[in-house]
Structure formats: C-alpha cells, structure tokens
Amino acid sequence: MTVEILADREVRAALDRLIDVARSDTGQSARVANFLLAWWNGDEWGHFPISDLFGVDRPIAADMATIFAFIGQYPGAIYPNAFDYRDAMADLVEQWRAP
Template sequence: MTSPPFGKAAAEKALDRLIDLARSDTGQARRAANFLLAWWNGDDCGHFPIADLFGVDPMIAAHMTTIIGFLGQHQGAIYPDAFGRKAEMIELVGRWRDFESK
C-alpha cells in the first residue's frame, strides 16, 4: 500500500529533500530556503513569493506543493519541528539570514 500524496511520510520526505537542497550552493537553493524559512517563521525570516515556483525544477515544486498539501489538511499550525527538523531550520536561518546586520 502506498502512502497518500499529502500524508506525513510524503511531507517528511519532501522536507528532507528541500533541506538538502537549501544546504547546497545551487541556483535553486535560495528559493528552497526561502520556502522553508517562510514556513518556519515568515514574519522574521521573510515570505515566499508564489512566483518563485516558476524558478524551480518541477520536482522541487512538487516537494513544495506536497508540504503545502499536507499543511492544508490539518487544522492549526504545523512547523518543521513537528518532523524533528528544528536544528536543521536553525542551521538554515544562520546560512540564509543575517539578523546581526538588522
């Protein structure tokens, strides 16, 4: 039996792939990081312009929409720490956001 397309297992797999991408130096890493950090804390880390989906490969966009689909099925807020990824998100904040200069 396969897991649902927007189930927790699919969302966790998509999250891991996006974190791996956001840790890299590719051209799409910034967009992946922006997506993840907007989910983590958009008020402090910035928001994700939906048009940025046009600038990523279809598989990366699918990972993002998997997470959005998962989140849309639940009432209340769910953040990456629900998947045990708090440390990874803090790492991405350090990599992609410089709060010391603000």
C-alpha cells in the first residue's frame, strides 16, 4: 500500500469524524460503531446492517460513504490499522461490545 493512499486527507478526516461520533453515546454513535467495527472485523464484532444508514445524519452518512468508496477501490484489504487506528478501534470494542 502506498503512502499516498494511506495519507488521503479526505479519507482520514472522515475516519476521524466517525471515530469521534462512535466514541459518544447516542443512537447515531451505535450505528457508526457498528460500521467501523464491521469494517475492522465483522466476523468477530458484528456486521453493519445497511438500514443503520437510515438513523444517521447526512454528514455522517457521507463520511461512511467516503470510507466505503475508499475501501472498495483498492484490491486486497485495507483496515483501520492502516491509518494507525488500532487503539481507537480497540476502545470502540471495549465501549460497544464488552459484556
């Protein structure tokens, strides 16, 4: 993976905003956390129901679309770890998936 791809400002900004939303405690936060955790490891942390898009504001849906388009345009797998977000994702697991 090239540095240019991983340094994409638009993608990184969208991911930053989504993580910030997921860290809060609202219905939108839960939906964003579902999206991010499904991207990180859907088999372990759950999948993202597409109907979750109905419950987020347009700017949040646009950020999700940015991430979705980004991961869909490259062969192979790109995960949040590529952006050095492993710790942030682990925090979301603790917040949203801990028993």
